Amino acid sequence: GAVVSQHPSRVICKSGTSVKIECRSLDFQATTMFWYRQFPKQSLMLMATSNEGSKATYEQGVEKDKFLINHASLTLSTLTVTSAHPEDSSFYICSARLVVGYNEQFFGPGTRLTVL
Amino acid sequence: AQSVSQHNHHVILSEAASLELGCNYSYGGTVNLFWYVQYPGQHLQLLLKYFSGDPLVKGIKGFEAEFIKSKFSFNLRKPSVQWSDTAEYFCAVNRNNFNKFYFGSGTKLNVKP
Numbered sequence: 014g015a016v017v018s019q020h021p022s023r024v025i026c027k028s029g030t031s032v033k034i035e036c037r038s039l040d041f042q043a044t045t046m047f048w049y050r051q052f053p054k055q056s057l058m059l060m061a062t063s064n065e066g067s068k069a070t071y072e073q074g075v076e077k078d079k080f081l082i083n084h085a086s087l088t089l090s091t092l093t094v095t096s097a098h099p100e101d102s103s104f105y106i107c108s109a110r111l112v113v114g115y116n117e118q119f120f121g122p123g124t125r126l127t128v129l
Numbered sequence: 130a131q132s133v134s135q136h137n138h139h140v141i142l143s144e145a146a147s148l149e150l151g152c153n154y155s156y157g158g159t160v161n162l163f164w165y166v167q168y169p170g171q172h173l174q175l176l177l178k179y180f181s182g183d184p185l186v187k188g189i190k191g192f193e194a195e196f197i198k199s200k201f202s203f204n205l206r207k208p209s210v211q212w213s214d215t216a217e218y219f220c221a222v223n224r225n226n227f228n229k230f231y232f233g234s235g236t237k238l239n240v241k242p
């Protein structure tokens with residue numbers, strides 16, 4: 014199956030700093046990538062849809078100025094958590110959709126963000 | 130609003146027991162349906178999917194799911210579970226031709242050896 018990677022897998026930062034998370038599709042091109050947030054014992058919550066070459070579409074309640082998304086190429090999308098606060102601590106997961114074929118997503122391994 | 134419900138939050142079974150995990154969704158139009166599995170420490174993996182055709186879908190590792198349109202359900206089944214099936218299972222729904230995936234809250238399955 015298609016492989017999606019995320020970097021870093023784990024990051025700890027101080028409150029007020031910014032953190033960038035990368036999502037890469039390793040063996041396919043993805044015009045659309047998705048960013049999710051997973052709270053403990055809860056399901057994945059879609060944060061935004063990232064389209065290559067255009068602005069991301071954010072879900073209701075997600076601050077676009079806080080969670081900056083850039084999808085500069087067909088294989089890379091980045092999520093930057095700006096001015097991070099402890100409440101931003103969470104597990105962030107990206108997924109990528111195949112360009113062709115059925116509508117299916119492939120998930121990255123996730124990034125555990127801890128804000129002190 | 131679109132919603133996906135998984136009513137079993139935590140299931141404990143002994144090996145060789147049969148499994149059925151419930152999934153219901155609220156959207157009335159055409160949908161694509163998925164079951165994903167997340168093994169401890171690993172990322173989400175696709176178990177099976179339904180787009181159209183035979184409502185009984187067979188996936189990997191002996192899992193199957195049945196789409197019952199009248200009940201808005203897509204329950205996951207396995208006749209005989211193994212200890213290695215211990216994981217968290219997520220149901221997901223995607224409205225046809227729409228990007229967004231909606232996930233259920235997940236079901237943790239513990240299989241006792």
